[in-house]
Amino acid sequence: MRTFRIVGAAALFMFSTGVLQAQTGEQQKMKTFIDGLMKKMTIDEKIGQLNLVVGGEATTGSVVSTDVDTKIRKGQVGGIFSVTSPGRIRKIQELAVNQSRLKIPIIFGLDVIHGYKTIFPIPLGLASTWDMNLIEQSARIAAQEASADGLNWTFSPMVDVSRDPRWGRISEGSGEDPYLGSVIAKAMVRGYQGKSLADNNTIMACVKHFALYGAAEAGRDYNTTDMSRVRMYNDYLPPYKAAIDAGVGSVMSSFNEIDGIPATANKWLLTDVLRKQWGFKGMVVSDYTSVNEMIDHGMGDLQQVSALALKAGLDMDMVGEGFLTTLKKSLNEGKVTVADIDRACRMVLEAKYKLGLFEDPYRYCDENRARTEIFNEANRRKAREIAAKSFVLLKNQQQVLPLQKKGTIALVGPLANAKENMVGTWSVAADVTKPISLLAGLKEVLGANGKVLYAKGANVTEDSLLEVRTSIFGKPFERDNRPADVMIREALAAAEQADVVVAALGELAEMTGEASSRSDLTLPQSQVNLLQALVKTGKPVVVVLFTGRPLAIPDVDKIAPAILNVWFGGSEAGHAIADVLFGDINPSGKLTATFPMNVGQVPIYYSHKNTGRPLNGQWFQKFRSNYLDVPNEPLYPFGYGLSYTTFTYGDLKLSSQSLKGNQRLTASITVTNTGKYAGEEVVQLYIRDVVGTNTRPLKELKGFQKISLQPGESRQVSFTITPEDLKFYNHELKYDWEAGDFTIFIGGNARDLKSGQVNWQK
Known part of the structure; x- marks a missing residue:
């Protein structure tokens, strides 16, 4: 608790004591209210509060909830996610408040990960700003917009430490370092939750995925995680603990197992560590159907895994409805107790109380706020500023950058005119028709001072099926079916007329994110071929690299004079990239995850330990810890990033x-x-x-x-x-x-x- 010296020690003590008494008084008031409400509740109604359903399209799984309205009337729904807009949310809330027996309001959530309608850089990009004020502002704006559209809960921040760029969800976190991840976790929680959850322009944060999800074996999503307790506590748990210390309102359990027990039913994790060691007082929710998925883990049938999860300390079941359909039977059979159900129910009700929903169930249903506070000009300006600060200059040979605002620029590459992909993964509320593409941003910032010639030059990959698999979630990518050599010749024709070439290369937005693990981290060959042809023209070539993860690009580094890594910059990506390319903003981003030389070095991170036979120098030595075919050193180290100055x-x-x-x-x-x-x-x-x-x-x-x-x-x-x-x-x-x-x-x-x-x- 922060205290301030007023006159002397006595005054300081009185001030501190007064704040503590106020906090204790509010807690007692909440306890009294919840106690009274729970005395009126039947077991069925208590179990109903533990049920979180999806009210719109599924965003993180294939299961969609059914017959939601009927369940609300019966008191069988505690929360809903994937429903937005004050009008829709008011109608659902009216069902709960007017047509259920005890009139308990519903909590409404959504995956607001790096912005709501105004999209900021992906979290790995936000982290690369190393600017906690800007990161907190991004979360504050996201909370302002989301709450204006009826929401009061976000499943963010994701603070999983990851040292394996094969894992697609590395894009959703802050990188490889526990210290930096901890500082960012606190900033995000402050941004979302503000000074009080009772304010109608704040939302309850949910730190995820508890725990160790970023260390999935082989970088394959949902896979097993296995590590020592020493590594857990030193390297992977600190960012979650930091979020708890910052007062995060809820925690989400992860899909992976820990010590042979899935996190969703891991009592050591959810009770011993989270509640007893760290003192967490909030609500714990499962990830999407992670209760049900324990069946495939080999933990038993739906009734068994639901009972295990409840007794481990889980409070809310996301979408799977195992709690709703089995807990009463388990209670009758003595497999769970009334105390287990009461504990979980209390946590859900307390979250609603803290959000002020019992005082005013419609406090987030203001149509006027929705019209004026979402995707407005001020928010977009801030998104542009933050995006520009997230970009990392990886190479700038002979000061190719910044570009002059004159002459002819050849803009080529599959990501040059792909506005739908600018928002990156986990931008579920974004209107993908509104982001600014690099082509549009470059033309606007250049204005009448010069000319931009555009040619696609190549498809993202020659693997058309891979392209289809990653052109999802409203981010279509129009494949060019012309022969590759024809597309390259078109790009070369543009380059020949230009003073400089800007090559927009990299991944599609959904080539990273959930269920987007990759075993190959190189730039697809179709793009390498294009880049090689462009460099041979002798014209200066600037690579603008779009990515949601560290890539293994030594071939690009070898031949490209300049490389600007722009992640996925969000709604204003095109403007922000142009700002940096032309030097209106000097790039200052620094990497928060190591870029490997090749995938064989993975996992790779800066804070590794020595072996008994460390390599002396950079190159191969027999009977030392190294590779035959590549140095131990990465392509770009943690914390790396150039500037236009020195x-x-x-x-x-x-x-x-x-x-x-x-x-x-x-x-x-x-x-x-x-x-x-x-x-x-x-x-x-x-x-x-x-x-x-x-x-x-x-x-x-x-x-x-x-x-x-x-x-x-x-x-x-x-x-x-x-x-x-x-x-x-x-x-x-x-x-x-x-x-x-x-x-x-x-x-x-x-x-x-x-x-x-x-x-x-x-």
């Missing part, structure tokens, strides 16, 4: 080389803008615990600052390090720090760092 780091300065106990260490470095443009740099702090009772990573991110410098300007950047930054979970799962030697690193990415040594004793 930044020089001075020597690292430490306030002391020897500390004891709770003393603080200040690590400082001077950063200078040595280029011609004003720019932003993300200064990153890493620490290595050199010797430990458990082996420790070679380095771990422990802080960062994003600074802005004018040409020639220098600034000293300082970090304060305390023993809290040195703590880790050891083999006994004790969270503490150990005395000894530490290496402090500061730099612009996880590879290029200045370092110093310090000894810290207890």
Whole structure:
């Protein structure tokens, strides 16, 4: 709890005590209300509150709920998702409030992942801004729009740490690092939930997927996850814990198993860790039919798995209706207790109470808000700004970028005029007719100063079936059936007339996301052939790379003079890309997930540990930990990203080389803008615990600052390090720090760092 010094210690104590008493009073008021309501409820009505149904089209599975209206009247529905607009939601809410016996309102949710109608960059792109203020603003705008359209619950943020870019849902998270993921998780929760869930322009967040979903074996979605508790606590659990600490209102269980037990029925996870260790007081919901899917896991029939999930600590069953159809039978047979059902029911009712639905069931049904607060000009301006800040400049040989706003530009490539794909995966509420394509954005920003020649040049892939599989969710991609050489010749004709070539290459939006795992992370050969032909013209070629994951593109890096990774930038992607290409905005994004040389290096991440036979240098050595055919190093490391200007780091300065106990260490470095443009740099702090009772990573991110410098300007950047930054979970799962030697690193990415040594004793 934050406190403020008013006059002295007594005043501070009184202020803190007053806030605590107010909180306790509100909690008691809620408890009294829920107690009274539950005394009136039958077992059937309590079980009904645990049933979450889909009211529109299924977005994350093939199962669609049926006969929803009848179930609402019977008190058999606690929540609905995939229904939007104040008018539709009011009608459904009226059924619950006017025609069910106890008039309990319904909670309405949707997958609002990176924007509602105004779409921001995919979460992996948002993370690449390294700007918590902008990330929080994106969630705040998403909450404003969603709540204006009748919603009060989002299944976001997804905070799964992932170090395997084969996994499609890496696009939906913040990358590979637990520290950065934790900071982003807090920012997202603050953005969605605001200062109070009772405000009608906030929505309840749901942190997901609890837990370890990002470590699915082979990067294949829904697959098994298996790891040690030490790795769980140090590397994968911190972002979930951060969301809990930030006050997230709900948690979603994951599809994968942990220690041989699916997360949805894992009592150690949902009760021992989440509630007992972390003190979570909110609601736990299953993922889409994950209760039912435990049958295929081999955990029993629907009645068995439903009972297991309830007793493990699950409160709400998404779509599968196992709770609705089996819990009463399990109660009669002694397989669950009334206390189990009451606990889950209370959690659902408390969520509705916190959202103010008992006070006013229609507080989110304001048609005036829906008309003025959604996809408005201010929101689109912010989306454009944030998108531009998310782009990562991977290469800029001979300062090809920024482009001049004059002359002729040849814009070629399968993603050049694909506006439906600009919003990326998990943009379920987007109107895909409204995003700005790169072609439209480039023409608008260039204006009458120059000319844009367009040619498609290639299909995304020559595998037409793969293209069909990924042209879904309202994102059609029109395949060009002309021969590949004809399309390339058309592109070359445009290039010959141009001063510079912009090649829009990469993935389609739905080549990442749920159920979009890939075993091949290279750029499809159809696009490689196009790029090779363009480079041979001798014209400067800028690759604008659309992707939802790290790709293995050493061939592109080798031949393309410039590469700007733009992820999927959202509603204003085309404008934002043009802003950066022409230098109106200097790119400042930094990678939050490592780009491999090839898929054989996966999983690959910066905070790995040493082996007993580490490689000395970059190239092959027999009887050392390395590959025969590729270096150990990635193509682009974590934290990497160029600018149109250059930044020089001075020597690292430490306030002391020897500390004891709770003393603080200040690590400082001077950063200078040595280029011609004003720019932003993300200064990153890493620490290595050199010797430990458990082996420790070679380095771990422990802080960062994003600074802005004018040409020639220098600034000293300082970090304060305390023993809290040195703590880790050891083999006994004790969270503490150990005395000894530490290496402090500061730099612009996880590879290029200045370092110093310090000894810290207890």
